[in-house]
Amino acid sequence: TTPENTTVPLRAAVAALPAYVPGARVAPGSGAWKLSSNENPYPPLESVREVIARASGEVNRYPDMYATELVGAIADHVGLAPANVVVGTGSVSVLGHVLQTVVEPGDEVMYAWRSFEAYPIYAAVAGATSVTVPVTADGRHDLPAMAAAVTPRTKVVLVCTPNNPTGPAVHAGELATFLAEVPREVLVVIDEAYLEFVRDPEVPDAVALLRAHPNVVVLRTFSKAYGLAGLRVGYALAPTELASGIRSASTPFGVSGIAQQAALASLAPGAQAELMERVDALVAERNRVVEALRDQGWELPETQANFVWFGLGDATTDRAREATEAGILVRPFAGDGIRVSIGEPEANDAFLKVAAAWR
Numbered sequence: 286t287t288p289e290n291t292t293v294p295l296r297a298a299v300a301a302l303p304a305y306v307p308g309a310r311v312a313p314g315s316g317a318w319k320l321s322s323n324e325n326p327y328p329p330l331e332s333v334r335e336v337i338a339r340a341s342g343e344v345n346r347y348p349d350m351y352a353t354e355l356v357g358a359i360a361d362h363v364g365l366a367p368a369n370v371v372v373g374t375g376s377v378s379v380l381g382h383v384l385q386t387v388v389e390p391g392d393e394v395m396y397a398w399r400s401f402e403a404y405p406i407y408a409a410v411a412g413a414t415s416v417t418v419p420v421t422a423d424g425r426h427d428l429p430a431m432a433a434a435v436t437p438r439t440k441v442v443l444v445c446t447p448n449n450p451t452g453p454a455v456h457a458g459e460l461a462t463f464l465a466e467v468p469r470e471v472l473v474v475i476d477e478a479y480l481e482f483v484r485d486p487e488v489p490d491a492v493a494l495l496r497a498h499p500n501v502v503v504l505r506t507f508s509k510a511y512g513l514a515g516l517r518v519g520y521a522l523a524p525t526e527l528a529s530g531i532r533s534a535s536t537p538f539g540v541s542g543i544a545q546q547a548a549l550a551s552l553a554p555g556a557q558a559e560l561m562e563r564v565d566a567l568v569a570e571r572n573r574v575v576e577a578l579r580d581q582g583w584e585l586p587e588t589q590a591n592f593v594w595f596g597l598g599d600a601t602t603d604r605a606r607e608a609t610e611a612g613i614l615v616r617p618f619a620g621d622g623i624r625v626s627i628g629e630p631e632a633n634d635a636f637l638k639v640a641a642a643w644r
């Protein structure tokens with residue numbers, strides 16, 4: 286029989302959590318298109334696959350705990366010192382470790398809503414109280430309202446840019462004003478999971494902000510533009526002292542040797558160039574899809590990421606079912622809207638037919 290109940294009470298904050306709902310999985314050969322998890326539709330580069338195969342021969346040993354080579358390569362890539370880089374099992378777990386490093390019980394963690402669904406979960410697990418500030422009607426962070434909502438208990442503000450799932454990115458001027466207004470004891474986490482897809486010139490250089498503000502942390506990932514979602518590698522860029530704290534809070538040996546080597550190989554100049562060409566192709570597809578949707582009469586938030594957002598409200602569940610029936614897996618947020626990832630051109634064409642039928 287399956288053991289069910291336990292005599293040990295769960296922490297109330299954890300018992301109350303909604304489950305993190307992953308995008309549905311696609312059975313091989315089903316013919317369905319998976320546009321539900323903002324993944325990169327391209328398979329790994331041959332050079333990266335070779336490195337993965339080689340690294341697989343060493344999995345009887347623990348990996349380099351601090352991923353020294355990868356950390357060095359990331360530091361070079363972003364123009365900071367290795368002491369400012371912490372890698373982890375996807376940027377989502379790095380976020381968890383960031384919160385565990387600074388949050389005391391009863392502290393507030395603030396973020397826009399709707400935003401990345403892991404935020405309420407990680408805030409609760411860290412023992413924080415979530416404070417949410419609605420995004421504007423066009424899916425943007427309302428940074429003045431967020432600055433106004435800071436209290437003496439605010440410990441962390443999460444800024445997701447581009448915002449998952451609505452799409453817009455925060456602009457340099459508004460973020461500069463926000464950083465000037467927020468007390469320096471409040472950590473501002475800039476989550477740039479989709480940075481490489483941004484083409485808006487008004488989006489600031491987060492590393493420059495990190496250099497100028499000792500209360501800024503930047504999160505980035507190899508899951509999206511670099512196409513390594515299945516290997517789980519992300520990182521934080523942080524002031525040295527904070528980076529050291531995040532490292533202390535991290536899961537020991539959390540990034541496998543295979544993941545470390547694959548991420549490292551993706552930063553090699555040739556691979557990097559090829560991967561960024563693919564990103565350019567995805568951005569071109571995004572622009573094509575957005576234009577086609579506008580032609581269909583949709584008014585959508587301005588996406589700077591590899592997905593588009595449909596604020597469908599109460600129609601969300603029905604429209605998602607129709608998409609699934611048409612062989613397109615999308616990501617519904619019940620009562621609110623549907624996020625659709627940009628995939629290969631064929632997938633996007635198939636989705637455009639669904640979107641036309643939605644109208």
Ligand code: PMP
Nearest residue numbers: 375376377401449478506508519
């Ligand atoms: N931040 C945002 C805004 C995301 O959308 C995601 C992925 N859905 C992540 C972080 C986490 O990505 P990963 O853990 O794969 O690095």
